[in-house]
Every structure is written in C-alpha cells, then in structure tokens.
Amino acid sequence: MDKTLPDLATAVAGITDGMTVMIGGFGGSGAPIELIHALIDRFLATGHPKNLVVVNNNAGNGHVGLAALIEAGMVAKLICSFPRSADPVVFTERYLAGHIALELVPQGTLAERIRAGGAGIPAFYTPTSFGTDLAKGKPVEVFEGRSYVQERWLKADVALVKAHLGDRLGNLTYRMAGRNFNPLMCMAAATTIVQVSRIVDPGSIDPEAVITPGIFVQGVVEVPNPQQEEDLNRAKAVYPEAAE
Amino acid sequence: MDKTLPDLATAVAGITDGMTVMIGGFGGSGAPIELIHALIDRFLATGHPKNLVVVNNNAGNGHVGLAALIEAGMVAKLICSFPRSADPVVFTERYLAGHIALELVPQGTLAERIRAGGAGIPAFYTPTSFGTDLAKGKPVEVFEGRSYVQERWLKADVALVKAHLGDRLGNLTYRMAGRNFNPLMCMAAATTIVQVSRIVDPGSIDPEAVITPGIFVQGVVEVPNPQQEEDLNRAKAVYPEAAE
Amino acid sequence: MTQKLTPTQMAWRAAQDIADGAYVNLGIGFPEMVAKFQPPGREAIFHTENGILGFGEAPAAGAEDWDLINAGKKAVTIKPGTAFFHHADSFAMVRGGHLDVAILGAYEVAETGDLANWSTGPRGVPAVGGAMDLVHGAKTVAVITDHVTKDGKPKLVQRCSLPLTGVGCVTRIYSSLAVIDIVDGHFVLREKLAAFSVSDLQALTGATLHLDGAVADLDVPAL
Amino acid sequence: MTQKLTPTQMAWRAAQDIADGAYVNLGIGFPEMVAKFQPPGREAIFHTENGILGFGEAPAAGAEDWDLINAGKKAVTIKPGTAFFHHADSFAMVRGGHLDVAILGAYEVAETGDLANWSTGPRGVPAVGGAMDLVHGAKTVAVITDHVTKDGKPKLVQRCSLPLTGVGCVTRIYSSLAVIDIVDGHFVLREKLAAFSVSDLQALTGATLHLDGAVADLDVPAL
Numbered sequence: 001m002d003k004t005l006p007d008l009a010t011a012v013a014g015i016t017d018g019m020t021v022m023i024g025g026f027g028g029s030g031a032p033i034e035l036i037h038a039l040i041d042r043f044l045a046t047g048h049p050k051n052l053v054v055v056n057n058n059a060g061n062g063h064v065g066l067a068a069l070i071e072a073g074m075v076a077k078l079i080c081s082f083p084r085s086a087d088p089v090v091f092t093e094r095y096l097a098g099h100i101a102l103e104l105v106p107q108g109t110l111a112e113r114i115r116a117g118g119a120g121i122p123a124f125y126t127p128t129s130f131g132t133d134l135a136k137g138k139p140v141e142v143f144e145g146r147s148y149v150q151e152r153w154l155k156a157d158v159a160l161v162k163a164h165l166g167d168r169l170g171n172l173t174y175r176m177a178g179r180n181f182n183p184l185m186c187m188a189a190a191t192t193i194v195q196v197s198r199i200v201d202p203g204s205i206d207p208e209a210v211i212t213p214g215i216f217v218q219g220v221v222e223v224p225n226p227q228q229e230e231d232l233n234r235a236k237a238v239y240p241e242a243a244e
Numbered sequence: 245m246d247k248t249l250p251d252l253a254t255a256v257a258g259i260t261d262g263m264t265v266m267i268g269g270f271g272g273s274g275a276p277i278e279l280i281h282a283l284i285d286r287f288l289a290t291g292h293p294k295n296l297v298v299v300n301n302n303a304g305n306g307h308v309g310l311a312a313l314i315e316a317g318m319v320a321k322l323i324c325s326f327p328r329s330a331d332p333v334v335f336t337e338r339y340l341a342g343h344i345a346l347e348l349v350p351q352g353t354l355a356e357r358i359r360a361g362g363a364g365i366p367a368f369y370t371p372t373s374f375g376t377d378l379a380k381g382k383p384v385e386v387f388e389g390r391s392y393v394q395e396r397w398l399k400a401d402v403a404l405v406k407a408h409l410g411d412r413l414g415n416l417t418y419r420m421a422g423r424n425f426n427p428l429m430c431m432a433a434a435t436t437i438v439q440v441s442r443i444v445d446p447g448s449i450d451p452e453a454v455i456t457p458g459i460f461v462q463g464v465v466e467v468p469n470p471q472q473e474e475d476l477n478r479a480k481a482v483y484p485e486a487a488e
Numbered sequence: 489m490t491q492k493l494t495p496t497q498m499a500w501r502a503a504q505d506i507a508d509g510a511y512v513n514l515g516i517g518f519p520e521m522v523a524k525f526q527p528p529g530r531e532a533i534f535h536t537e538n539g540i541l542g543f544g545e546a547p548a549a550g551a552e553d554w555d556l557i558n559a560g561k562k563a564v565t566i567k568p569g570t571a572f573f574h575h576a577d578s579f580a581m582v583r584g585g586h587l588d589v590a591i592l593g594a595y596e597v598a599e600t601g602d603l604a605n606w607s608t609g610p611r612g613v614p615a616v617g618g619a620m621d622l623v624h625g626a627k628t629v630a631v632i633t634d635h636v637t638k639d640g641k642p643k644l645v646q647r648c649s650l651p652l653t654g655v656g657c658v659t660r661i662y663s664s665l666a667v668i669d670i671v672d673g674h675f676v677l678r679e680k681l682a683a684f685s686v687s688d689l690q691a692l693t694g695a696t697l698h699l700d701g702a703v704a705d706l707d708v709p710a711l
Numbered sequence: 712m713t714q715k716l717t718p719t720q721m722a723w724r725a726a727q728d729i730a731d732g733a734y735v736n737l738g739i740g741f742p743e744m745v746a747k748f749q750p751p752g753r754e755a756i757f758h759t760e761n762g763i764l765g766f767g768e769a770p771a772a773g774a775e776d777w778d779l780i781n782a783g784k785k786a787v788t789i790k791p792g793t794a795f796f797h798h799a800d801s802f803a804m805v806r807g808g809h810l811d812v813a814i815l816g817a818y819e820v821a822e823t824g825d826l827a828n829w830s831t832g833p834r835g836v837p838a839v840g841g842a843m844d845l846v847h848g849a850k851t852v853a854v855i856t857d858h859v860t861k862d863g864k865p866k867l868v869q870r871c872s873l874p875l876t877g878v879g880c881v882t883r884i885y886s887s888l889a890v891i892d893i894v895d896g897h898f899v900l901r902e903k904l905a906a907f908s909v910s911d912l913q914a915l916t917g918a919t920l921h922l923d924g925a926v927a928d929l930d931v932p933a934l
Contacts, residue, residue, distance in 0.1 A: 001508065001509035001531060001533070026761040026762075026780075026798075027780065027784040028777055028784075029761070029777055029778045029779070029780050030778065057798075059836075081838070081839055081840050081841070082838045082839065082840040083836050083837075083838050084836065084838045085784070086784075088836070091836070092836050095836055096835075096836070102836075102837075104837050104838070104839055105839075106839050106840075106841070106842075106843035106844050107760060107798070107802070107839070107840050107841040107844060108760075108798075108801075108802030108805055108806055108841060108843075108844030109843075109844065110798075111797075111798035111799045111801070111802050112363070112365070112799055112802060114799075115580075115799040116368070117584075118580055118584050118586075119356070119576075119579070119580035119583055119584045120370070120371065120580070120582075120583030120584040120585060120624070120625055121356070121368050121369060121370060121583070122369050122387035122388065122390075122392055123368065123369045123385070123387060123392075124360070124365050124367065124368040124369070125365060125366050125367045125368070126364070126365060126806060127364065127806065127847040127848075128806065128843045128844045128847055129843050130877075130878060131825075131875055131877070131878035132843060132874065132875045132876065132877065132878075133830075133874045133875070134839065134843065141367070143366035143367060143396070144366065146366075148366055148367075152387070167569060169533070169542065169569040171569060171571055173452065174452070174795075175778045176451070176452075176763075176776065176778045176779045176789070176795055177759075177761050177762050177763050177778055177779055177780055177781075177795060178778035179762050179795055179796070179797050180761050180762050180797060180798050181797070181798050182797070183797045184797055184798060184799055187580060187584060187586075201568065202568035202569030203567070203568030203569060203570075206453075207420070207566055207570040207571050207572050208417065208418070208420070208453065208455075208572055209450075209452065209453045210571035210572070210573075211452075211797075213541045213542075213571035213573060213577075213581075214533070214541070214542070214569065214571070215511050215533070215535070215541055215581055215586050215587075216581075216586065228777040228778075229777070230775075230777040230784075231777065245731065245732035245754060245756070270538040270539075270557075270575075271557065271561045272554055272561075273538070273554055273555045273556070273557050274555065301575075303613075325615070325616055325617050325618070326615045326616065326617040327613050327614075327615050328613065328615045329561070330561075332613070335613070336613050339613055340612075340613070346613075346614075348614050348615070348616055349616075350616050350617075350618070350619075350620035350621050351537060351575070351579070351616070351617050351618040351621060352537075352575075352578075352579030352582055352583055352618060352620075352621030353620075353621065354575075355574075355575035355576045355578070355579050356576055356579060358576075359576040359803075361807075362803055362807045362809075363799075363802070363803035363806055363807045364803070364805075364806030364807040364808060364847065364848055365806070370583060371583065371624040371625075372583065372620045372621045372624055373620050374654075374655060375602075375652055375654070375655035376620060376651065376652045376653065376654065376655075377607070377651045377652070378616065378620065411792060413756070413765065413792040415792060415794055418572075419555045420540075420553070420555045420556045420566075420572055421536075421538050421539050421540050421555055421556055421557055421572060422555035423539050423572055423573070423574050424538050424539050424574060424575050425574070425575050426574070427574045428574055428575060428576055431803060431807060431809075445791065446791035446792030447790075447791030447792060447793075451789055451793040451794050451795050452795055454794035454795070454796075455574075457764045457765075457794035457796060457800075457804075458756070458764070458765070458792065458794070459734050459756070459758070459764055459804055459809050459810075460804075460809065472554040472555075473554070474552075474554040474561075475554065
C-alpha cells in the first residue's frame, strides 16, 4: 500500500465542479496553501473545478490560499464560522455583491458536525445556538430540563489537509495549533488529500503519537518547507502573481 | 496547581454510596487494578462505598479488579457491552441470581455515549442497534432515508483510569491498546482519578503527544509497575487474598 | 456433509476476496483466522475495536504484553505503521464507513441481510460487544458460518428467529458449502462445492437461492 | 463619565476573581488582557478554541511561529504542560462544562443573562466564531463591557435588541462602572465605582439593579 502522490497537480486532479471540499486550517495555521494554489492552477489552465462548496473555519485573508480560491471565482458557497480576518476584502466584496453564498456555523458546532460526518453520526444535539438566529428552522429538544438544538453531520467529497509528518500508509502528525480542523476533515471526506512537510517510513511515527491513522487518508504529497499564510500576507503576496 | 495524590487510599476516598463510577480498560488492558483494589480495601474497612453503578466494557474476569469489586458486593448495576470473559463466574452468578442489574450497550455506542457525556452532547443518533432488542423504547429517526436510534449521553460521578505517564497538571499518555475507554472516561466524569506508572515534570510529555489534557483530570496517583489482570488471573490470584 | 469446508477453509476462502490495502475487521473466533490466509502480494490492514490499526501477528508465548491485545483479548504485536487510538475514534472508523470489510460469525442470516449473532435468547448472560456497530459502516459485511446448525437446520433463512444484531446489513456469506451474496433481499448463489447440486444446497437453505449467471466451483485447498 | 474604568482596568478586575488553577478562555479583544493581571501566587491555565491548553505569553516580534496562535490569530508560546488537540476535543472542553471561566465582550447583556455579542444586525458580513459555544459550559460566563454605548445608551438591558449569542448564559458582568451578577433573572449590584451612587448607576442601566447586602467599592489601580 502506497498512498504517496508524485506532485501537487496529481493530488488535486480528482476534484470536479460542484464538489464539497473541506479545507483544513484555522486562519493560516494548518492551512494547506500549496494544495489550494495547485487547485487554482488547475482552474486557470482548464476552467475547472468551479462552483465548489468550501468548508473552512474562515473565509480567507489577503490574496493567497482560500482568499485566492475565492478571488479566482471557484467557490459558490462557503460554510464557516468566522469570515472575518485582517484583510477579508475578497470574501466580503463577493458576499455583499451576492456572488457567494454563506452558511454561518458556530465554531464548535462546525467541528462537531465534521466529526459526526466522519463518525457515522447523522445528527446530534448541542446547547450551542439555542434561542439564536442560527438555530432557526432546526429541531429543538429538551433533555433533563435544558433545551438543545439538533445539528446534522457534515461530509465532503474531498478534504485538503495540511499535516507535518506522514507515511505511505497515511498516518499523520501535525504541528502545534496547525492541528485544528485537519484531523476531523480527514475523517469526514470521501477522499482526503494531505500535504506533509516530510514523508517518512512506516514505523518512524511512534504508534502512540499518530494523530490521524491512515484509514482516514487517501493521498499524501510531500511539500517541504510549506508556506504560511501569515508570512505571505505580511509580504503582500498575491496568488497567482500578476504577469510581468 | 498540583493534582498529584499521595497514595491510593486518598485517591479513592471521595467515592460514596450509590455513585456512578466509570472504570477504564478493555478486559485487563488499561484496567486500573490498584485503584479498584484500593476501593475494595475501603469497603472492607468501612462498609462503603456500596450500591455503585459501574461503567466498564466488560464485567470482570477471575477474582481480581472489577470481578473482585463485584464479588465484594459493592456493585448494584453494571453498564457494559460484553460481560463475558475467560472466567466470568463472579458476575454471571450474581446476575443470574438477580443480585446485580445489567444495562447492555453496544461497544461503539458505549464509547460514543461516554464521549458525548464529556463533550456536552446530550443525545445523538447512530445506526447501531436499529431494529434490535437493544433499541427498544428508544426514539428512532430517519435521516437521508436510513433509520437511526437516538442514544443519550453517559456521565459519571467518578472515573477510575489507568494511564502511563502523567504530570501534576493532569496531562496523560497511555500504553498501546491500554488507551481504549480511558481518555473518554476522563472527559465524562465529574472527578477523574488516574493511576499512572510514573509522574513526570510538566513539559516532559511532548505537547503533541498528550492524549488527555489535564483539564479532564482531577487527581493523579503514581503506581509504579502496575499489575496486569491477565497475569493475575494466570496466577489464579484472588483479591483480597484469603486470610492465612 | 463430510465434504463441507472446515472453519479454516472458510477463512481461507474469505481471505481470497480481500484486496491489497483493504481495511479489515475480523470478528472474534473463526473470522480471526482470515488474517493467516492473505494471498501473496496482498497486505490488508487489520483494525481491532479496542484501538489498534495495522497490528501484527500473535507474539511468541511468554512474549505477550497484555496492554497490546485485540478485541478477542488475545495478545498481538505492532509493526511499522501501527497506530493506537481510543474507543470513540475506533468506532468512528467502524460506524463512519471507513472499513472495507468486516467479517463476523453468525447464528442465522436472513435473505434480507438481517444478522443474528449475539444472543441465543433470554436465558444466560447477554453480551453484544462491537458486533452491532461492526455490521454498520463496512463496505462489505461478510459472514463466515456453517451452512446448517449441528442439528442440520438451515442457518441461512427467510427471517431470523433469534434476536437481531442488525437489519439488512450482511452483503456476503462464506458458508461451509457455498459463497452467497445478498442482493436486494435475495440470496444469490455465487459458488458451491462441486459435490453439491444447486438443489442439494437449496434443500439445506431456509430461503430461495437465486442464480445470477454461472455458479462457480467453491475450490478450497485442503489446509 | 471621566472616571470610568479603562478596558485594561476592567480586565484587571476580572483577573482578581480567577482562582489559582482555574481553566479560563478569554475572548478575542479586551478579554485577552485578563491574562496579564493574574494576582501573584495564582496561575490560571488558558484555553484557546483552536486547540491549545496552557499556552504562554506572546513571543518577541520576529520569533512568531504561525502554527502556534490563539483564537485571535495572535502568536503565542508553549510552556511546560502545554497540550495540543483538535477542534472537536477543544469544544468538548467548552461545551462539556470543563472550563471554569469564560470571559467575553458584549454589545448587550440582559438581566435574564442573555448575551448579544456577535452581530449588529443584518448588514455586513456575519461572523460568530466560538462565541455561541463558549457561552455554554463554563461555570462562570463573564462579560467585560463598557457600561453604556458610545452614545451613552445602556448596554445592560431588560431584553437584548440585537441578535442573541446565547440565552440565559451570562453569570457576571465587569463593566466600566460596576461589577454585577446575574441571579435568577436579575442584575445584582456587587461593586461600583465610589464616585457613582446606586441611583447614578441605575440611570445608566436599562434594567433594575437589585441589591443583595452591601455594595463594595470597585477599587482598581491606575494601571
């Protein structure tokens, strides 16, 4: 069994129009910038994929990564908890112009819905959002005298994930708070594609320290020294770079 | 902050009659034998605690650990998935005589109910047990054309847990498949008491390798070279040993 | 009935259908033997409910570590690529549809795909373990079972008489006489021992055996 | 109004109530400042939604690691005892009642304990983040807020006019003029700036201030 992929272009080749794509990361930490940019490259070359439904905690920052994906016009709908950032202009303009749909989900509910999708739990109850606008239209049930909102699982066709170490079986570790939504999205997507800083031999990762077991992963591509969204934005980077 | 406890007797001192006690382990792996035996010691000395509701995957094996707890007459009800073992005579006799109640729960549902208790999810839906005797009386709902059973969270007053390394903040690691239900029970109990093979300084456990963050733990007691139920049973051990 | 397959032979036959790289959970008992018969060049990855993926074979006697056991409480080993996880993550793998194959034992299997394998009725101590979870989620839920009971009664039936483990969950049966798929509420005979005719088999089966093209010989080495 | 507390002073006051060893989540913005003012001899453990427990202070400029940030996307550091975990575990800590204290900002707080702090209405881009989760689960859900808006209107009201973050969730308010508990659907005045009388405060508050014994002076250093 060898889940390693030769390059980024191969890694994103299976993503087609209209798919639901989970993208890991919380802001820039744990965001698979190179996978996102490879997807933009494919769109610029072929016109596909487009009309994507993207699941991420945020809505991008600046003009790289998720913001660049939105700016390229590839995203029809965003499911997220916090579409604000230091420089959210790309999403904000499209959203206010009605060019992109938004499903706003409380952050803990978003995480739990994704986990539920991966764990075969079609629905669960949470106190979060009870009595608020975000609970409108959702079933409410009382347990032990307290009211809870029924929330549904969230699954995806593809997850694009950033990890730290990975082996050919798909076992993964993460870097610090770069973990965030990544392990959950691995569980919830039919196809999980992961960029890792280094591919190591099976057994190099302590079995106790595996965060995502390989069963949740379909493809692993090595991206040494991955870019950080924060660094790119401080350098005012734009993707793709304007032609000279 | 220092959650370390001086000895096993102190560790189990707060457990009172009628409490719901989660006990970690799957069979003997990850079973906190020394904490259980300390609880039996207290009962033998004071007559308390009794009428306990115990949550464990199994129902004990031989005459040590959970089996000894049952044999001592301290357990009124057991919530478990698989009350069979190589030598289940202690539970079996009491159950067939009507002296101990049993709530049988599918293993994955048991795990998820405990996690739900720890995660503030009062109920969830699972395909498991739909159409079976174990779903009787439980609400059923159809999602996307498939039927699911509503299951409720499971919480405890106390969890008795076996971990490997622990620090004074309560951060824990486990040993191999000894992990099993232990991290979930840490989450679901009001008071989680953990026996660890070694107490280490904070920072000794890699932050990436912490399995149970200290927020889920209230007490840590060091038990070097803990006993294994399997070894005790192969040696035909009985707890407490008969008086000479 | 003397020519029927042994449990070992049934396990061998089941193993032939497991693809390279498949994620597989083997139930306690007969199904555990499937791991021994992986065809050369294929390597399945075995999952055990109690929190190990990619475990290895049993250790030598005396070399057991009793924190490293499978769901049947037998000692196993680690190998390169093994991962440990807790029970909620383990059953997320099961329930969430991440396993390719689950192979279980059976008291009865109905043509509807219903399975009864956890309780022989109200007497004794009931025990379910992970069986009710395992029948949901895996892409193939297969059963290894004698074709008939010790008394010669069919175990493959129209409707189960014993308490159910799951409804409409079994997709394939490796019996001691045949390989049978469950398709749209029917038993479809795929392979049978050459010594048995279709009508012989039908007489030992509690529901109609349907044919869908040729029935292959169930050809298993002596072992 | 010139004597009102600054945000820094409100943060200082809130910090005085955090016990040694408390698990605390501080909302983005003003509440983050609470961490600076832990009284000597006490050490709280700070949780951030994005998967860190027990993180340390901000690193020096240029020493940031952008995989090591808090919920406000600011760089933090690790210290002995830090633990990392994923978002579902992080919100299990929140929703599951494991935090001792959550401190948030507010647009409005009602005497019922209702909080509005995520949306100023239908215009613009809505964003909720973890606020709706944080208001459930912590034993103390406290708010740091100016007592009145920039226009001088009460932020402590009978019923919120803005979209709710949570119903009946706030237990204590650290305002720029007072410390107020919410008990059984009432504002109960615990402390006030000495320069303000109870009736001064009542005039600036949109619901009745109840008294339950003596009202202490809200005494905060200059900072």
